[in-house]
Amino acid sequence: MAAWLAQNVFAEVFAGYRLELFFPAVLICAVLFDHGAGFLATLLCALVANAHLPWAVPAPAAERTAALGVFVPVGVLMTLIIEGLRHALRELASAKEEKELLLRELIHRTRNDLFMASSIISLQARSHPDPMARQALQSAASRVSSVGQVQERLHATGDVSGCVPLSLYLGSLCDQLGQMLAGVRPITFEVDAPSTEIHRSAAASIGLIVNELVTNALKYAFNDRSSGQVKVEAWHRGASTHIVVQDDGEGCPVDAQPGTGSRLVGELATRLGGAMKRTSETGGCRVEVILPTSALVPAR
Structure with a gap:
């Protein structure tokens, strides 16, 4: 009209x-x-x-x-x-919903399979007569469990098909590690990271890196102490993203032979086009992983 x-x-x-x-x-x-x-x-x-x-x-x-x-x-x-x-x-909307549903189901099944594999390896470790083999199996079970925990954190903090905020993701991961130690000894965590959105694939590698470094700090830094602090930091500088895990424990020998955990961190950093640097400071150990920002942040 x-x-x-x-x-x-x-x-x-x-x-x-x-x-x-x-x-x-x-x-x-x-x-x-x-x-x-x-x-x-x-x-x-x-x-x-x-x-x-x-x-x-x-x-x-x-x-x-x-x-x-x-x-x-x-x-x-x-x-x-x-x-x-x-x-x-x-x-398109229906296909997207179906894709997200299938991806969520895949993440859920993968996470459950990883935790089941970790349980089976742990069971095998407890029944193995050789102490060295038992320790190696237990370490393998712990790392498989770490992968499952990383997937769980990714599922909780981000879109299944998109990106996750770095600060929320690292904070959630460290909170979970802190809860695992609750009642054992009062280790405090401090997380300082930007809220930059990063790829889920890169976030999985960063989660494994931080998980391994924090676990190493808890394992070796506070042998004779009942408490301590682990600080996780991340920042962008130019074209690089720096991720630092630092404790206030006994320090770390720079010339020590890298263990399985350190080699794993180095390999993950190399896969993302970066490198790892370890320094021993007064009152603690500092490990810095430098990664190209372009490998982490989606192109605008």
Whole structure:
């Protein structure tokens, strides 16, 4: 009705029998409403135009027929295109929901499988007669469990198919490690990291790096102490991202042969295009992992 009124008001401007202002009406109805609203709008516009247009300028029958002959097919075609786009968007939304559901199920099953594998290895370790083999199996079980914990943290702090905030992810991971030690000895954690969104794949590697470094600190830094502090920091500097795990324990010999955990951290850092640096400071050990920011942060 607004288009009909506008078309009559500007009838002298649109000399002759022309229906330009009815096209926006069809377009708006087709976009805002569903179930063939665009087709209905086209029909109603054609009926109103045939019966009541124009007020100011009389139109010959041939001109009226020609105008309607153009208007109706164009309105129908416009509606068909919009309906097709709406159908495609619905299918995309449905496919995305299905993809996220399947991915969540995969993450859930993977996490459960990892924890089950860790339990089986631990059971085998407890029953093995060789102390060295038992220790190696127990370390393997601990690392498999760490992978499961990382997946659990990723599932809890981010979109299953997107990115996770670094600060929330590291804070959640360290909180979980702290809860595992509750009642054993009061080790405090301090986390200082930016809220930068990083790839889930990169977050998994960073989680394993931090998990391994924190575990090593808890294992070796506080042998003769009942308490201590572990600080996890991350920041961006230029094109690099620095991740530091530092404790206030006994310190670490720089020239010591790297163990399995240190080699694992080095390999994970190398896979991301970075490197690891260990320094022994007064009152603790400091391990810094330097990674290229481009490998962590999605391109804008």
